[in-house]
Amino acid sequence: MILIGMFDSPFVRRVAVSMNLLRVPFEHRNWSVGKDFELIRQFNPLGRVPALVQADGDTLIESAAILDFLDENAALGHALLPRSGEARREALRIMAIAVGGAEKAVAQIYETAFRPAEKRYRPWVERCHTQMHAALAELDRLCQVRGGEWLIGNRITQADVTATCVYTFLSEALDINRDAVMYPALSAVAARCEALPEFRSVKAEWVAPAGP
Ligand SMILES: N[C@@H](CCC(=O)N[C@@H](CS)C(=O)NCC(=O)O)C(=O)O
Helix, strand or coil: CEEECCCCCHHHHHHHHHHHHCCCCCEEECCCCCCCHHHHHCCCCCCCCCEEECCCCCEEECHHHHHHHHHHCCCCCCCCCCCCHHHHHHHHHHHHHHHHHHHHHHHHHHHHHCCCHHHCCHHHHHHHHHHHHHHHHHHHHHHHHHCCCCCCCCCCCHHHHHHHHHHHHHHHHHCCCCCCCCCHHHHHHHHHHHCCHHHHCCCCCCCCCCCC
């Protein structure tokens, strides 16, 4: 399978880490949503990443749908999202707040990457900034409440993967801890995960996205 998109995207990276954890081999196309827009559009009409090209040429888009596909094909008991009950609900809650925070970060980044300076609208960026930090604060609270080595149960789940990919992305792209480590419980979860080879082998190379 071929995974399209750069690892500076938390959406691409959570798919890559999940494939590593599930031992699904993949080729990687390090294509940028800025300069490789037309190339990406050949696989996803939206021009967004991640896209996952399967052996038969069929392409999956949208990270949640790709993760669902990977879990569906995982060996019994190895799926990264718990199958049902409270564990599944809690994992989905953590993933939803993390993904929401990432979306608000991406909106801030695109304001400078894709919009000329004279067309930027500061109140919108500030709103996104507030929403992103609210998501991080809630994520930190959830990490603190859950304690333990992993967020759900006694093994790594998609909650750990998504929370970590988002936290690392926000730390690197928006320097959220400029003054101090503001989210200690979340930061501890991320540090544990980032030490694993499945995360270390898919690190982002930081290049600001080039606009059109
Ligand atoms: N909901 C999507 C979000 C994907 C997303 O926003 N990807 C960004 C990169 S971080 C992208 O492709 N941006 C280009 C664009 O939207 O034009 C998912 O989970 O796959």
